[in-house]
Amino acid sequence: MNINNINTPLVGKIRVPGDKSISHRSVMLGAISEGETIIENFLMGEDCLDTIKCFRNLGVNISIDKEVVTVQGVGLKGFKNPNKTLYAGNSGTTIRLMTGILAGQNFKTIISGDESLSKRPMDRITNPLSIMGADINCKDDLYPPIEIKPVSRLKGIKYLQPKASAQVKSAILFAGLYTDEDIHIIQPEISRDHTERMMKYFGANINITGKEVLMKGKRNSLKGKKIFVPGDISSAAFYIVAASIIKDSHIVIKDVGINPTRTGIIDIMNMMGGNINILNKRVMNEEEVGDIEVKYSQLKGITIDGEIIPRIIDEIPIIALASSYAKGETVIRGAEELKVKESNRIDAVSVELNKLGASIKATDDGMIIKGERTLIGNEVDSRGDHRIAMMLAVAGLKAKGTTNIKRFDSVNVSNPNFIQLFNSLKDI
Ligand code: S3P
Numbered sequence: 001m002n003i004n005n006i007n008t009p010l011v012g013k014i015r016v017p018g019d020k021s022i023s024h025r026s027v028m029l030g031a032i033s034e035g036e037t038i039i040e041n042f043l044m045g046e047d048c049l050d051t052i053k054c055f056r057n058l059g060v061n062i063s064i065d066k067e068v069v070t071v072q073g074v075g076l077k078g079f080k081n082p083n084k085t086l087y088a089g090n091s092g093t094t095i096r097l098m099t100g101i102l103a104g105q106n107f108k109t110i111i112s113g114d115e116s117l118s119k120r121p122m123d124r125i126t127n128p129l130s131i132m133g134a135d136i137n138c139k140d141d142l143y144p145p146i147e148i149k150p151v152s153r154l155k156g157i158k159y160l161q162p163k164a165s166a167q168v169k170s171a172i173l174f175a176g177l178y179t180d181e182d183i184h185i186i187q188p189e190i191s192r193d194h195t196e197r198m199m200k201y202f203g204a205n206i207n208i209t210g211k212e213v214l215m216k217g218k219r220n221s222l223k224g225k226k227i228f229v230p231g232d233i234s235s236a237a238f239y240i241v242a243a244s245i246i247k248d249s250h251i252v253i254k255d256v257g258i259n260p261t262r263t264g265i266i267d268i269m270n271m272m273g274g275n276i277n278i279l280n281k282r283v284m285n286e287e288e289v290g291d292i293e294v295k296y297s298q299l300k301g302i303t304i305d306g307e308i309i310p311r312i313i314d315e316i317p318i319i320a321l322a323s324s325y326a327k328g329e330t331v332i333r334g335a336e337e338l339k340v341k342e343s344n345r346i347d348a349v350s351v352e353l354n355k356l357g358a359s360i361k362a363t364d365d366g367m368i369i370k371g372e373r374t375l376i377g378n379e380v381d382s383r384g385d386h387r388i389a390m391m392l393a394v395a396g397l398k399a400k401g402t403t404n405i406k407r408f409d410s411v412n413v414s415n416p417n418f419i420q421l422f423n424s425l426k427d428i
Helices: 020-032 046-057 092-102 123-131 166-176 194-201 233-245 264-271 306-311 316-324 336-340 345-355 386-398 408-413 418-423
Strands: 002-004 011-015 034-040 061-065 068-074 109-112 135-139 143-149 157-160 183-186 206-209 212-215 226-228 250-257 275-284 287-295 329-332 359-363 366-370 379-381 402-406
Touching: 002 386, 020 034, 020 046, 020 068, 020 092, 020 166, 020 194, 046 061, 046 092, 046 408, 092 109, 092 123, 092 143, 092 166, 123 135, 123 157, 123 166, 157 166, 166 183, 166 194, 166 212, 194 206, 233 250, 233 264, 233 275, 233 287, 233 316, 233 386, 233 418, 264 275, 264 306, 264 316, 316 329, 316 345, 316 359, 316 366, 316 386, 336 345, 345 359, 345 366, 345 379, 345 386, 386 402, 386 408, 386 418
Parallel strands: 011 250, 034 226, 157 183, 379 402
Antiparallel strands: 002 402, 034 068, 061 068, 109 143, 135 143, 183 212, 206 212, 250 287, 275 287, 329 366, 359 366
């Protein structure tokens, strides 16, 4: 894909596709509930479509009409044995959360993924799920495929999470629906809480107190619901940074999820001197939604570490690009998790952006980014990682000349219309 320098400001209103994390969870909870779940503004990206395929293979009736997905729930144990390997594609959320659900079934399942997912660690979920009594095996005790065998019963758990991870927390909570014993998770830092909120919305008994999540008492059966999936703030992040670094830009991104566990990108950009405001705040199915207004502004470098890291974990690549245009240096620490995402994002960001003229030093747990760089178009590689592809495309809009991005089609994972959306900007 060739991206040319854009010499006009970005001005207008735009809408980003539905939230990836919420889309996955809505299908999962819909499938294990009683009755029908209707999901509006579902993300039609490859990851979420892979989740739908897995549940269809488990015998769940799911229909898709434009961006409305209807799931006929089968209850906690109403699945059919798929008698074949389930395929999670590129999606860590699919494989990790589904393993929690599959641990409670009375048939054996194997779930696998693509080349990238097959290199991502699964011991983070198999460890706590084994403590709960699940019988799970992975390749080399670490990687997919994951084999999940039936057990007579699952137990409760009190789990001190070694690292903040919503995928791990969610896998435990899903498995926890298959026992009446207490599930108590203590997080080192708060990660996204969509599972807790959505389980509550579907009728589960879950309490969140600070960093602790508690599911107590007898499990009620979950009841199908209507869900509106807000726009994905992780997709919005690319347009937020584009408008912040392209002179005279002024955009409003409509109907975006602004759950506080996800809004680190707004906090970081404003700490860097950005001009971002949230308008029209409201709550829909237990999730906050708002319109994000962004105006161009000169940014300055900052130090980023500590508890904000889980709130920006998917946005660090695009923050690194913003930092390359900021005055002064930006230091990112405590983000070693980036090495086990869809690609090694510390390596991908530093190597690929440096090819365009950025000055980013990779460190063991983050990066050090020199600001006020002038980027110049070159050939770069997304490494098959959707967030690296989109970050490089925004870099290409600001860089001089033309930027050629290899393996750009990875954007289909979370935002198939990434480029077209720039052309859809309408009057403010
Ligand atoms: C996600 C959690 C995060 C995030 C991923 C989606 C989720 O992963 O990076 O893109 O939907 O729960 P970790 O749980 O590994 O931090």
